[in-house]
Amino acid sequence: MEFCPECGAMMLPNNGVLKCNKCGYSNELDNAKEYKVSEDVKAEETVKMLGEDVDVGPVTNETCPECGHDKATYKMLQTRSADEAPTRIFTCTKCKHTWRAYD
Known part of the structure; x- marks a missing residue:
């Protein structure tokens, strides 16, 4: 997978040229590399x-x-300094009231 050096988008092969669909930058393909593109994306x-x-x-x-x-x-x-115990914040599962507890 190659990325555009200009904008960072993925470059796709097209007729022997790698081309960025975002900014238009292009570069010739290196014959030693094999490129396979699949556009079948299941979201x-x-x-x-x-x-x-x-x-x-x-x-x-x-x-x-x-x-x-x-x-x-x-x-x-961790509401206080790092050498002190963290603060526990409770929320009631019935009335949703919130309160704090310090160690």
């Missing part, structure tokens, strides 16, 4: 949009100070 949607109200992440037994529910998701962030 699949691999990204699924889940929305904002999705419980993603590990679930732990933590009591929500707002509603008293005993399950929450959490994530850990």
Whole structure:
């Protein structure tokens, strides 16, 4: 696979010449190299949009100070200096209240 030195796009072989379809740069093919182009591309949607109200992440037994529910998701962030413990940020799986816990 060859890339255009001008714009970085992929260059495709055409009648013995490598040509960039983006900027028009061209270069003669080296006979020692073999080029094969397949334009059969099957696109699949691999990204699924889940929305904002999705419980993603590990679930732990933590009591929500707002509603008293005993399950929450959490994530850990380094909010203070690197030599201190990370901050755990909990989100209640029932009411979506968010709170912090420091070690």
